[in-house]
Amino acid sequence: MNLTKVSFFDDPKQNLWIKEVIQASDPIISGTLIKNSKLGIKKESNYFLQDGKLACSQKYIDLQNVTLEKIKNIGFKLTKNRKSVELLSHNEQAQGMWYNYLKQFCIQKGFNNVYSINKLIGKGNFAKVYSAQKKSDQQVYAVKAFDKLKFQDIRVDKPALIKELSIMRKMDFFGVIKLYEVFENDNYIFVVCEFLEGGELFNQMKGKAYDEKTVAIIMYRILQSIDYIHSLGVLHRDIKPENLILRSKKEMSDVVIADFGLADYYNVEGNYMFKRCGTPGYVAPELLQDKIYDYKIDIFSAGVLMFIMLTGQSPFKAKSYDEIVMKNYHCQIEFNLIKNQPLSEEAVHLLTSLLEKNPDMRINSELALQHPWFQKQPDYKLFLADTYPRHKKNSQLYAKTPLMGQELNQSLTSTPISLTPQMRSKSNTADIQREEQHSSNSRQQSQSLKVQKQECISEENDYNVNEEDDIPHSNQIKMYQIQPKLKKNQEEIHQKSIVETGNNKGSLQFKV
Numbered sequence: 072m073n074l075t076k077v078s079f080f081d082d083p084k085q086n087l088w089i090k091e092v093i094q095a096s097d098p099i100i101s102g103t104l105i106k107n108s109k110l111g112i113k114k115e116s117n118y119f120l121q122d123g124k125l126a127c128s129q130k131y132i133d134l135q136n137v138t139l140e141k142i143k144n145i146g147f148k149l150t151k152n153r154k155s156v157e158l159l160s161h162n163e164q165a166q167g168m169w170y171n172y173l174k175q176f177c178i179q180k181g182f183n184n185v186y187s188i189n190k191l192i193g194k195g196n197f198a199k200v201y202s203a204q205k206k207s208d209q210q211v212y213a214v215k216a217f218d219k220l221k222f223q224d225i226r227v228d229k230p231a232l233i234k235e236l237s238i239m240r241k242m243d244f245f246g247v248i249k250l251y252e253v254f255e256n257d258n259y260i261f262v263v264c265e266f267l268e269g270g271e272l273f274n275q276m277k278g279k280a281y282d283e284k285t286v287a288i289i290m291y292r293i294l295q296s297i298d299y300i301h302s303l304g305v306l307h308r309d310i311k312p313e314n315l316i317l318r319s320k321k322e323m324s325d326v327v328i329a330d331f332g333l334a335d336y337y338n339v340e341g342n343y344m345f346k347r348c349g350t351p352g353y354v355a356p357e358l359l360q361d362k363i364y365d366y367k368i369d370i371f372s373a374g375v376l377m378f379i380m381l382t383g384q385s386p387f388k389a390k391s392y393d394e395i396v397m398k399n400y401h402c403q404i405e406f407n408l409i410k411n412q413p414l415s416e417e418a419v420h421l422l423t424s425l426l427e428k429n430p431d432m433r434i435n436s437e438l439a440l441q442h443p444w445f446q447k448q449p450d451y452k453l454f455l456a457d458t459y460p461r462h463k464k465n466s467q468l469y470a471k472t473p474l475m476g477q478e479l480n481q482s483l484t485s486t487p488i489s490l491t492p493q494m495r496s497k498s499n500t501a502d503i504q505r506e507e508q509h510s511s512n513s514r515q516q517s518q519s520l521k522v523q524k525q526e527c528i529s530e531e532n533d534y535n536v537n538e539e540d541d542i543p544h545s546n547q548i549k550m551y552q553i554q555p556k557l558k559k560n561q562e563e564i565h566q567k568s569i570v571e572t573g574n575n576k577g578s579l580q581f582k583v
Contacts (some may be wrong), residue, residue, distance in 0.1 A: 077153065079219055079260060080136035080178060080233065087154040089133065093126040095119045100172050102165065107146070107157040118158070120169075123176045123240075125149070132156075135237060138255070139177035141170060149177070174252050175240060182254035182261045186214065197221045197228070202266060212251065213267065217260040231332070231344060236262070238334045241303050246296030248316070248329040264329075269317025272326055276312050280383035283418050287448045288324040290377050291440065296328045297373060298436035301337075301366045309333040310372035311353045312379070337365060352387050352395045356402040357430050367430040370439065374425025381418065382408045386426065402428040417444035 095101060101119035108114070116127045124131045138150040145166050146159035160166040179185075186203040192213070193200035203214045222228040239250040239262075254261040272289075281289075293315065300307055307314075307328065314330040317323060333348045341363035349358060355371035357364045378386045387398040388405045398404075404426055409419060421444045427433035434442075 076257070078136075078138050078150070078178065079229070079255060080138075081152045083152055085133075085152060087132060087137075087149070087151045087156065088130045090130045092129060093121065093124060093131050095121060095126070097121060100168060102169075103161070104169070105146075105159040105161075107159055113159075120172055125173070134173060134176035136233060136253075137177050139170070139173050139179050141166070147173065149173075177253075178260075179252060179254045180256065182256060182259075185254075186212070186261075186263070188214070203263075211266045213264045215262040215264065217262070219258060219260060227344075232260070234336075234344060235331050235334065238305055238331050238336070239264075241305070242300070242331075244296060244299045246292050246327055247299065248327050267316040267318050267327055267329070269320045269322070269325070271313050272315040272317060272323070273312030275317070275323060276379055278383055279380075280412065281380050283381070283415060283444075284448055284450070285323065286377060286380045286418075287445055288450070289326060289380065290373070291445055292324055292326050293328070293373055293376065294436050294439050297369050298440060300328070300334075301369070301436055304337050305331075305334055306337055306366060307331065307334050307369050308358075309349050309353075310369050310376070311350050312376065315376075351392070351399050352385055354399060355430065356400060356428060359396070359400045364430065367433045367435065370425055370433055370436060371427075371430075373439075374422060377422055377425060378404075378409075381414060381422070382412055384408055402426075415444070415447075417442070417447060420444070 098119035098121045101117065103115055104118045106114045106116065118125060118127050120126075120134075123134050125134055126132075132149060132151070134149075140148045140150070142148050142157060143159070144163055145161070146157060147166065147170055148155055148157050158169075160169055185207075186205055189202040189204060189211070191199060192202050198215050198217045201214045201216060203212050204210065205212060217232065236250070236253060239248075242249065248267070249265040251263045251265070253263065293310075297307070297310070309330060309332070310328070314328065316327050316329045318325040318327060333345060335343045335345075347358060347361070348354075349368075349372075351359075353372045353375050355364065355368035358368050375386055378384075384405070385395075386404040386406075386408075387395050388408070389395040389398055406423070409422070414422075421434075421439065421442045424434040424442075425439065
């Protein structure tokens with residue numbers, strides 16, 4: 072007897088069928104299917120697909136990462152933990168309809184029968200990214216091929232990949248990369264996404280400062296996309312130029328948020344798969360400080376992007392990686408750099424609202440999209456896309472922003488640019504002075520952090536930061552581990568330490 076091969080996604084604790092009645096409130100597709108048993112008995116029943124579940128009268132199958140195969144041209148086979156069920160449709164057309172909806176949630180076989188690999192376009196520690204053509208219509212896609220043999224800790228890597236796929240399957244927005252289907256064979260997992268030929272926004276931003284109109288159009292799209300992601304209860308946690316991809320090299324405004332490898336569902340208690348994660352130089356300070364955080368961390372990262380586009384420089388000006396980490400930790404932003412730019416008061420106000428150190432006072436995505444800076448742009452109605460989905464918003468999903476609505480209604484002309492460093496924080500003077508007193512200690516602490524490179528795919532071995540071009544090149548730090556030196560003093564042992572473990576995407580996962 073030939074047993075079904077074990078899938079990477081199998082979990083012996085889960086059954087194929089779950090005995091529970093689900094009401095068909097808003098099914099994607101419904102109709103009669105014929106269950107084909109091993110004894111040759113065929114039973115016809117009504118089935119419907121809803122919320123990633125295939126249900127009949129008394130039970131359902133959770134389709135997330137169940138193996139899906141076509142059979143006999145009129146049906147399909149679903150397999151989970153070596154247990155299978157065959158369901159037959161009444162004709163080939165019905166089979167095609169069911170299959171196209173099911174594959175959005177399932178894992179397929181036979182990747183090479185559907186796609187032809189063109190060329191390698193990127194690589195990381197666990198995966199390589201290729202451009203590939205679909206044989207049926209010659210359409211080009213981006214395919215991320217995960218090498219299953221390179222997953223180092225299956226207890227962590229497997230649930231991390233499952234969560235990434237789960238989150239990406241929920242995304243359906245023009246400003247967020249689209250996942251189409253997933254395949255698996257003995258050695259690889261193939262994740263098929265839309266192909267974005269414009270390249271990383273990082274390549275466009277490097278060493279350049281853009282005019283307000285250009286930045287406004289790009290930022291509006293980014294904030295739209297972040298707002299959409301947050302409306303689904305998801306934190307991206309790694310918003311940076313390398314994860315913003317252009318659909319076309321000719322149009323910078325058509326930017327897409329990609330790479331959900333560090334994304335997670337919002338948890339009010341702060342329980343995440345990786346609590347400390349992201350890329351130093353872009354992450355919110357509260358994330359580095361081991362505080363409970365929410366959606367505002369993505370807003371801070373968006374503020375860093377806006378700062379870089381307006382000034383051509385990083386808000387955390389530093390000569391070393393350690394210094395970037397500590398300046399990011401203490402939110403020591405070089406606001407004096409914006410004094411040299413001919414920026415409007417509205418632009419400065421939004422920038423400082425995004426980079427607000429205190430997350431309770433930091434603006435959220437919904438209010439940011441209503442900011443007067445966008446409304447004053449000549450082409451505001453053009454980039455206020457009519458196609459922007461009016462997605463359902465759960466008020467409990469959004470972090471509250473006290474006083475921010477009132478602050479937006481105040482006259483911006485009464486706030487001179489010379490006062491912008493003070494605008495960034497509602498902390499009192501004593502708190503600011505305490506921060507300055509600790510800055511020297513921070514530099515000493517950064518010297519106690521030992522950086523050990525584990526595996527780097529890029530040719531450069533250094534974290535590339537210098538005076539002329541101080542934007543962090545996080546694509547050159549594929550994997551680091553930062554460990555504190557041993558301290559004899561017991562009080563020093565209780566000080567903040569940072570332990571970072573990288574992933575295959577050039578970001579850092581901080582784990583305590």
